[in-house]
Each structure stands twice: as structure tokens, then as C-alpha cells.
Amino acid sequence: MTHRPGRVATHRRERLVRDWELASVPAGSLSDPSQLADTGPHAWVAAQRPGTVAAALRDAGTWSLDHPPRRFDADDWWYRTHFTAPESDDGDEVVLGFDGLATLADVWLNGELLLSSENMFVAHEHEVRSRLRSGRNELVMRFRSLDAALAAKRPRPAWRAPMIEHQQLRWLRTTVLGRTPGWSPPAAAVGPWRDVWIETRSLVDVSHLRMHASVNGTEGVVQVGASIAAHAGQRIDAVVLEVERNGQSYRTLLSREAGTQFAGSLSIDAPALWWPHTHGEPALYGARLSVSLAGRNDPVTVDLGRIGFRTIEADTSQGRFAIRVNGVPVFCRGACWTPLDPVSFSSDRESYTQAIAQVRGAGMNMLRVGGTMVYEDDAFHDACDEQGMLVWQELMFANMDYPTEPAFLASVETEVRQQLGRLQSRPSLAVVCGNSEVEQQAAMWGATRERWAPALFHEHVPSWVRETLPLTAYWPSSAHGGAFPYQGDAGTTSYYGVGAYLRPQDDARRSDLSFATECLAFAHLPDASTITRMPGGESLRVTHPGWKSRTPRDLGAGWDFEDVRDHYLAELFKLDPSRLRYADHGRYLELGRVATGEVMAAAFKEWRRAGSRCGGALVWFLHDLWAGAGWGLLDDQGQPKAAMHILGRVLQPVSLAFTDEGGNGLYLHAVNEQAAPVAASLSIAAYNESAALVGHASQPIALDARSTRGLPVAGFFDGFLDLSAAYRFGPPPAQVVVASLLDKDAKLLAQDFHFPAGFSAQREDDVGLSAAITHRSDEGIELTIHTERLAQHVCVEWPGYAAADNHFHLAPRGARTLLLRGPASGAAHRGSLRALNSRRSISIEDSR
Structure with a gap:
């Protein structure tokens, strides 16, 4: 650091x-x-x-x-x-x-x-x-x-x-x-x-720096205080605070207080505000001090880094929890961060920049640095500031009953003041949280109620946070609020109703989730290239001890998180995973890869829908700690798993999402979190199993800035179509319903698919997939993919290239142009294309 x-x-x-x-x-x-x-x-x-x-x-x-x-x-x-x-x-x-x-x-x-x-x-x-x-x-x-x-x-x-x-x-x-x-x-x-x-250290020393950027009405205010001492033979004439953006500079003279103390504030009228990237521009200003010394022409500059003007508030009304940025409610979604290198805990600045860009591209706007990890490097926070990524920052305390002896408290106070001092004026910092699941563990493991709220996190730490970061929200524990700490509809919680507790998928709605600081842990299956790096290589099977040694589990439990995945795989595809594993291990992997992504996507559709009271949810984990079927949406080298691609489409700031409202029919939720309204065309098409169009409607739609609309799909059609398959008058009238949001140039802004009869593991001989390279550049290859029939979870595999999106659906007679980034060193000249519901795989060749 x-x-x-x-x-x-x-x-x-x-x-x-x-x-x-x-x-x-x-x-x-x-x-x-x-x-x-x-x-x-x-x-x-x-x-x-x-x-x-x-x-x-x-x-x-x-x-x-x-x-x-x-x-x-x-x-x-x-x-x-x-x-x-x-x-x-x-x-x-x-x-x-x-x-x-x-x-x-x-x-x-x-x-x-x-x-x-x-x-x-x-x-x-x-x-x-x-x-x-x-x-x-x-x-x-x-x-x-x-x-x-x-x-x-x-x-x-x-x-x-x-x-x-x-x-x-x-x-x-x-x-x-x-x-x-x-x-x-x-x-x-x-x-x-x-x-x-x-x-x-020459000429001057700077210590005990205090810096806070805030918004007061229409003004941005920077407050700075520091101890600035001149070395022997030097004398400080003046200290100036300077803030700059896009060539526009603002300056003020700091006042000399007692001894070596200098302090002052600078006001900027109508500053550009910092927003999470989903809601606006993450505007930043450079800040520095200029220390003028007697007899020296050039002042000594003190770089204070980049700051941002914004307000972030934790809304805890009615016992809930939500984040407001600049007065606007923000649905916080993302993941729990893990070190890019879990062995050294060290990475270079470019790696952090790329990692945060990847998260941003997946539509996430918050990362949680949890108490089970380490405090991250400044380069991590720089990347979050620059790219508009909110940070839920926990202190490094997890689950345990921590002592309160004076020597221990003194060490913790030094730690907290140092670590939070590094985060002063970080616009991305949303919440400082005392610990990971201490209250939850105390309650779950039989401690009496008065032990659930240790003084360390309810008295000592909040006082240090108020002194160091007076404008930052403090929350005592990652699971906190309600009659018990893991109550889903109050405060914040670790939500595993859908997940480890094997609740039905509708529990995502029934829980009335308030805010999940972690949720939806699954042993996500990696791609074949990751499996080759596991002990045993590409021939490894999920039942092998080498595989199981890297499967996440709770100590002492008689199950692991692959059992959780298999439970929902069986529920989603209506099959027996244990039979499929020995009958067709490759098919088991194909279905398992997408099953966890679909379950997660369905949960987030519920939490983002119009009428939902959920303030946010963070997936446990972002990044695997080693090669295997870990909790990570990304593998150990940062390559997206199928679940990351599937979930990422649901999390975009402009998105569409179907929800099945039973007897009330199918609903479509249109989200626009951007600062500008969206004027577009919304079309809904329904196809039967023969790929015939059984219903189609299109109409213009205007989405206000930072709004969500719930639309009954039945209102798009003149006649009645039981697209939620609720009335069971016969077979569902459609195999798939597709909603598409197009801009004035017919560019696809968002899309979602609904399967009235659910997913099926059945395959056709050929759904009519084809692909052609339409453009090559230094950035990679543009691949245009066509299908004649419904193609489910289309997957492109091309060694040395990374697909910008993958495991997506294509409607009958649909097409999609996809960027394959690369090539990497040693990239192959040939790739393959397949759909989950087709037995036929397509070979694609780069003839250059």
C-alpha cells in the first residue's frame, strides 16, 4: 500500500x-x-x-x-x-x-x-x-x-x-x-x-492529513487539515490548496493554526458530481497542496490524489437498508472481492484496472472487500474511483468472538485509523462495515442476545470511523438488523435461501430481501481450459478426490456446494444429476455450467423488478482463489464462467427482465438507470416448438432516467395467450417468449427470454447454427452467428480469444454479432460453436 x-x-x-x-x-x-x-x-x-x-x-x-x-x-x-x-x-x-x-x-x-x-x-x-x-x-x-x-x-x-x-x-x-x-x-x-x-525526505514533512470532499447544496466543499513541518533551515511562507479538473483550477490559502497545523476549505460552485457508472459519470478532480518556502522560487507540491464530489447515504428507514447516491436510490449489485493473487496478495496497477473494467462491463456497480480478506492496495481503490465502482469496505474481522483487552484494542485502533486514513475522500467508498458475520455467528452458535452486539463494533470502532471518515456511513456487521442478524427482510444479511438452504427459487421474492452483503453461493463449474490446469488435467471428473479437494464446503458439514448446484440443476432441467454424471459427464458439465447462472439471474430479476423493495445484493465470490469449481463468477485467472455471462446480462443499467406472475400473467420489467431518458422500440415475440411465430407485438416506449417500469405482457396482444402457462388449458402456446429493446437505429439495447414450460435438457439434431467472420481488427474478430431455430445458451470456444459475451440465447431466425477479443499469444486458427439444445457443433476457421 x-x-x-x-x-x-x-x-x-x-x-x-x-x-x-x-x-x-x-x-x-x-x-x-x-x-x-x-x-x-x-x-x-x-x-x-x-x-x-x-x-x-x-x-x-x-x-x-x-x-x-x-x-x-x-x-x-x-x-x-x-x-x-x-x-x-x-x-x-x-x-x-x-x-x-x-x-x-x-x-x-x-x-x-x-x-x-x-x-x-x-x-x-x-x-x-x-x-x-x-x-x-x-x-x-x-x-x-x-x-x-x-x-x-x-x-x-x-x-x-x-x-x-x-x-x-x-x-x-x-x-x-x-x-x-x-x-x-x-x-x-x-x-x-x-x-x-x-x-x-527533504525540506518538509507532512503528517496527520485530514481531507474530506462533500456537497453542500449546489457547492462542492473540500476541507483539508495537516501537520506540515519545515526541516531545519527552512521556513514555510504559505500553503495553498489547489483542486483541478479539465484545465479549470480552484485555489485557496490554508490558515496556519497552532504550531505546524494548517487547515482550510475550498468551495466550488456546481461541481461535476461523481456517480457510480450505472447512473452517470464518475467525475474526478485532482487535489494537491503547494508549500511555499522562504527563499525558494518553486513550491513543494504534495499530491493528495483524486477526489470526487458526491453524497452517499445509507437509508435505514422502516428497518431496511439501501444506498442513495446524490439523493438517488441505487440498486447495488456486484460481488464479494477476492485478491487477484491469493498467494502474494499483490498485483500491479494494470491488473486492477482490467479487473474493475471487467466487473463494470458485467453491469456490477459495487464490490465488497469482506472481513475474511485483506485491505486492498491503493491501486484497487484508484480503479474503483476512476470507473465508478462503489466499495463496501469491511474491517478485517470475521465470525469470531474478538477480545477487548487494552493491548488488543490499542492495536486495532491503530489499524483502523491507518487503513481508513488511506480512504479519505475516496468517492467510491460507500460504507465502512465493522466485520463479516460476527453477529450472525454469535446468534447461530448459541450466544445470548446481549453478546450479538460486541462493544468493539458498536462503540469503539464507530467512534474511530466518525473521527477519521465523518461523512461515511458505518454499519456494524455484514449481517445486521431485524429480530435476528440473518433475517432477510431487515437490515443486511447473508442470503442463502436460494443456494445453500435449498429453498425453492421463488424464495428470492418471498424473502422480501432488504440487502444481501453476500448471496447465491454455488460451486460454479469452470470451462474446459480451467479444468486442464487442475491436478489431474482435462480427464478429471467431479467425483475425483483432486476435484473435491477444491470444492468449497463448510467445515464439518455433510455436504458441499456441488450438492447445492446439483439440487438446482435437477430442479431446472428435471433430471437426476448423479445418473447424468456417470452416463454423460460432458453433458453434466454443460448443463451444470449454465444452471447456476440461470438460478442467479432469476433471483436478480426478482430483486430488480418494479415493486421490489430490495436495495442490493452482492454475490459470493467474484474470483476463484484457485483453479476449480469454486464460488467465483470468474476463474482463478479472471476468465468469466458461464454464470458470469448469464448474470451480467441481467445486471446492465439498461435491461429487460421477465417475471412469471402466475395467474396475473407474464410481466416485463424495463430498467433505465442512466442519467438520460431512453426512447426506444419494445418488441415481444412468441415462438412455438416448430419455430413458428405465434404472437408478435411492437410499440414505442419511453423510459425516464433512473426508472423501472413493470409492463403486463398480455397488454401487448389483442387476444389472450397464456404465456405464463398458469391456466393449463393445454400445452403452453409458446416454447419461448423474447423481448427486445431497440434504439432508433435498431441497435439492440437489451433483451430477455422466457420459457413458459421451463428449461429442457433435450437436444435436437440441428438447430441450424452458422457463423462467419465479418470483421478483423487489432482488437480481435467480429463473429456473426445465425440460427434457424431457437438456440439456447450458445457458446463460442476459441483458444486464445475471449468472447465479449457467451452462453446467450438466439431466437428463431435470429442473428448476433459478437466480438472475440485477442488474439493472445499462441491463439488457434479454429474455434467451435454450439448450442445447449443442439447435438451438432459448428467449426469456425480463421483463414488469414
Whole structure:
């Protein structure tokens, strides 16, 4: 983490990234660096860069997630490197910084103990100029065994957290990721998981920065306060706050308060507002301080990053929960974020930018950084600010009964103030939440009601949040509100009625869901290319132990999340998954891939429909932690699974969605969340099993900005068609009903399909699919696909290319032009095209 606030132009920072090595020794066997000579040179492993032990060994080729598990918490781990002191002038400070040490760490510089840390999430800085040698300097770090620390006798918790392997982990400020068998890979974080750096600080120091951007009526207001101290021989004449956008600059002089304190505010009339991308432009302004020093022509600039003007409120009226941005209700949908690399927890800026762009393209507008993960890098938050992605930010507490001893609270306070200080004036920050499911676990595992609301999250943390982020909504736990924390129609909850609890699909409506901070967990089947990277490769079957070892499950449960998937696969396609697995494993995978996506899409259609009171829902997970049938909508390398494609069409800011209202008939819900109205043509077509048109209607439609309309489909036709198959006068009159929203140029804006008799696993010999390459460019290939009959879940597979959309339906005599992005290195010259309801697969060839 780069500590976004206050990057000073005259400070020269160098990351210590070279010449590292690490070694493991039995827990407690060495007490200081002087004893390292006893380990022998053979014990040391060269590291390409500082990072977690698992990442270093992976880079060295001595360990991977495909190797037998290794318990990194069992040993003590020592790191060391040598570096040359940076050049500095008289009066400069030289600071050694550690952005994250996991977890029980001691650091020596040139044989002298510099610091000890017991919190993975706390950063450290030390002035070291007087301790540096003119030549070679040695930096040594020890990371003590967590297993040894957990063996200490401590009071028992008031409740159990079944996902956590060791209940006394509650005493240690570290991530549970990698320490939760059943759903995260065995790669516990040990080592310097964030940057280690040395910085020369010249002329001025900036600290205790406070910055808040707000909207007051028609004005945008930026408030700034900081301690700005000049080095010896320097004197500060003036400090100016400057805010700029599109070449327009706004400036104000800060007032000098007591000592080194400066403060002031700047007002901007009618600023461009920041919106989530689904509702408008995420407008950003650059902010900086200019510090003028006596006798110097050029001021010292302090980069404050980019800020945005918006209001975000948590609407908790009537016991519900919803988000309003700039006074407008926003249906929040998205997923629970997981680190792009669950071994190192580190990724580059471009990877974050691409990942958020991918999420944005799927119509999502909120990501939850949950308490089971880690605080994300500044580059993640930069990408969310820039691309209009709301962030639900939890503190790193999950499920457990945390202690309240003074030393523990002091460490947590430092952590909270540091981590939230990094998020000041982040326009994407929507909510700060105290923890993940602490209240829910307390209630589910028998703790008395007064224990459900620990003082840590209801007294201490909210006071620190109010001081650090006074304009940001605080929510005590991810599942909170109602008579019990997991009550779906009150506050926020973890919703698994449809999902782990195997409720019928109509429970998505019957629950009257308020807001789901996580929901709809399924073991989503990956594509064939992902399966080849699993232990056992492409011949692997879902019943193999190698496959099952990566299937998410709750510890101690007699079922896993593939059982959940199979339950809904059977319900959706009216078949026995266990029979299909041994009779036709390939077909089982094909149906299973789309089944979870269709169940999720149906739930979100209910939650977004006109008349729904739901404020939002976030899917558990976005991204798999390793190759397998995980909870992720994306696989471990970020490739979309079928479920991601299917769900993404339902989540778009302009969308259509059918809902079956039984005896009231079929309804169509038209959504326009954009800032501008939509004038379009809406057509509805019904086809029978012979692909004959049995009903068609079209009419102009005007959708107001940020509106949802529910339309009875029966009103489109002169005669009665039982398109919901509610009256059962005979077979359903149509196999499929298709709604299409077209703009004035006949461009498709949104589309949805309804199957009155439900989905079928039956296949035709040939539905008349064909495809042709219509355009090539540096971006990839445009492929135009035609069908004669209904084509369900059309899938394009072309190694080296990524389809912009996939697993979509085509109406009889319909066509779709699809972009295949690429080519990647080694891309094939041939791909294939198939539909789920056709036995025939089509070969496509690039003849270039």
C-alpha cells in the first residue's frame, strides 16, 4: 500500500526489491540475527522480491498450490537483504518503511532491533539516518510461528466460528484467508506482504492529513487539515490548496493554526458530481497542496490524489437498508472481492484496472472487500474511483468472538485509523462495515442476545470511523438488523435461501430481501481450459478426490456446494444429476455450467423488478482463489464462467427482465438507470416448438432516467395467450417468449427470454447454427452467428480469444454479432460453436 494521502514531491522513495533471501527454522529456535550463521547457506532460498513465504517459494519453483499442502504457520521464517544507504543532504530525514508484516514480526537493522509488530494490517515507519552505515546495510526480519502463538492458553470464546480452523486466531490480527480449510487455498500469509521501502525526505514533512470532499447544496466543499513541518533551515511562507479538473483550477490559502497545523476549505460552485457508472459519470478532480518556502522560487507540491464530489447515504428507514447516491436510490449489485493473487496478495496497477473494467462491463456497480480478506492496495481503490465502482469496505474481522483487552484494542485502533486514513475522500467508498458475520455467528452458535452486539463494533470502532471518515456511513456487521442478524427482510444479511438452504427459487421474492452483503453461493463449474490446469488435467471428473479437494464446503458439514448446484440443476432441467454424471459427464458439465447462472439471474430479476423493495445484493465470490469449481463468477485467472455471462446480462443499467406472475400473467420489467431518458422500440415475440411465430407485438416506449417500469405482457396482444402457462388449458402456446429493446437505429439495447414450460435438457439434431467472420481488427474478430431455430445458451470456444459475451440465447431466425477479443499469444486458427439444445457443433476457421 502506498499511503495515498500526502505524497511529497521532494521525497525520494525506493522500494527494497532486490537481493532478498529467506529461510525457515523450528519455532523459537533462534532469537536474534547473530544466530543465523548456524543455519548454514543451504537453508536460504533466494527471493525475487519481498513478499509472502508462499509467493517466494512459488517464484523459486519449490512450492505451488498444486503441491502437497505446507503449513507455513508452523515454523519461524527469517528474511534478510542488504542495501546501500541513499544519498541525502544535511537536514534530510531517511525513513525505513514497512507497509505490512504478517504477522508476529521482529525487524533488525544492522544487528539492532528496530521494531516488533503483532498486527498484519499496521504499517510502520522509522527514521534511520543515524543507524545507517555508509556502505552495506543489513536488514533482517523474523516472522514467528503462529502455531506456537496459538498454543498459548487463553480464555475460550463465547461462540464457535466453524469456518475457522483454530478458534484462538481471534487474538491475532491477521487474515483468515489461507487458514480456512474448505474454501481458501492452504497459503497462509507469512512475511512482508506489502512493500518495504526507504525514503529520503527533504525540506518538509507532512503528517496527520485530514481531507474530506462533500456537497453542500449546489457547492462542492473540500476541507483539508495537516501537520506540515519545515526541516531545519527552512521556513514555510504559505500553503495553498489547489483542486483541478479539465484545465479549470480552484485555489485557496490554508490558515496556519497552532504550531505546524494548517487547515482550510475550498468551495466550488456546481461541481461535476461523481456517480457510480450505472447512473452517470464518475467525475474526478485532482487535489494537491503547494508549500511555499522562504527563499525558494518553486513550491513543494504534495499530491493528495483524486477526489470526487458526491453524497452517499445509507437509508435505514422502516428497518431496511439501501444506498442513495446524490439523493438517488441505487440498486447495488456486484460481488464479494477476492485478491487477484491469493498467494502474494499483490498485483500491479494494470491488473486492477482490467479487473474493475471487467466487473463494470458485467453491469456490477459495487464490490465488497469482506472481513475474511485483506485491505486492498491503493491501486484497487484508484480503479474503483476512476470507473465508478462503489466499495463496501469491511474491517478485517470475521465470525469470531474478538477480545477487548487494552493491548488488543490499542492495536486495532491503530489499524483502523491507518487503513481508513488511506480512504479519505475516496468517492467510491460507500460504507465502512465493522466485520463479516460476527453477529450472525454469535446468534447461530448459541450466544445470548446481549453478546450479538460486541462493544468493539458498536462503540469503539464507530467512534474511530466518525473521527477519521465523518461523512461515511458505518454499519456494524455484514449481517445486521431485524429480530435476528440473518433475517432477510431487515437490515443486511447473508442470503442463502436460494443456494445453500435449498429453498425453492421463488424464495428470492418471498424473502422480501432488504440487502444481501453476500448471496447465491454455488460451486460454479469452470470451462474446459480451467479444468486442464487442475491436478489431474482435462480427464478429471467431479467425483475425483483432486476435484473435491477444491470444492468449497463448510467445515464439518455433510455436504458441499456441488450438492447445492446439483439440487438446482435437477430442479431446472428435471433430471437426476448423479445418473447424468456417470452416463454423460460432458453433458453434466454443460448443463451444470449454465444452471447456476440461470438460478442467479432469476433471483436478480426478482430483486430488480418494479415493486421490489430490495436495495442490493452482492454475490459470493467474484474470483476463484484457485483453479476449480469454486464460488467465483470468474476463474482463478479472471476468465468469466458461464454464470458470469448469464448474470451480467441481467445486471446492465439498461435491461429487460421477465417475471412469471402466475395467474396475473407474464410481466416485463424495463430498467433505465442512466442519467438520460431512453426512447426506444419494445418488441415481444412468441415462438412455438416448430419455430413458428405465434404472437408478435411492437410499440414505442419511453423510459425516464433512473426508472423501472413493470409492463403486463398480455397488454401487448389483442387476444389472450397464456404465456405464463398458469391456466393449463393445454400445452403452453409458446416454447419461448423474447423481448427486445431497440434504439432508433435498431441497435439492440437489451433483451430477455422466457420459457413458459421451463428449461429442457433435450437436444435436437440441428438447430441450424452458422457463423462467419465479418470483421478483423487489432482488437480481435467480429463473429456473426445465425440460427434457424431457437438456440439456447450458445457458446463460442476459441483458444486464445475471449468472447465479449457467451452462453446467450438466439431466437428463431435470429442473428448476433459478437466480438472475440485477442488474439493472445499462441491463439488457434479454429474455434467451435454450439448450442445447449443442439447435438451438432459448428467449426469456425480463421483463414488469414
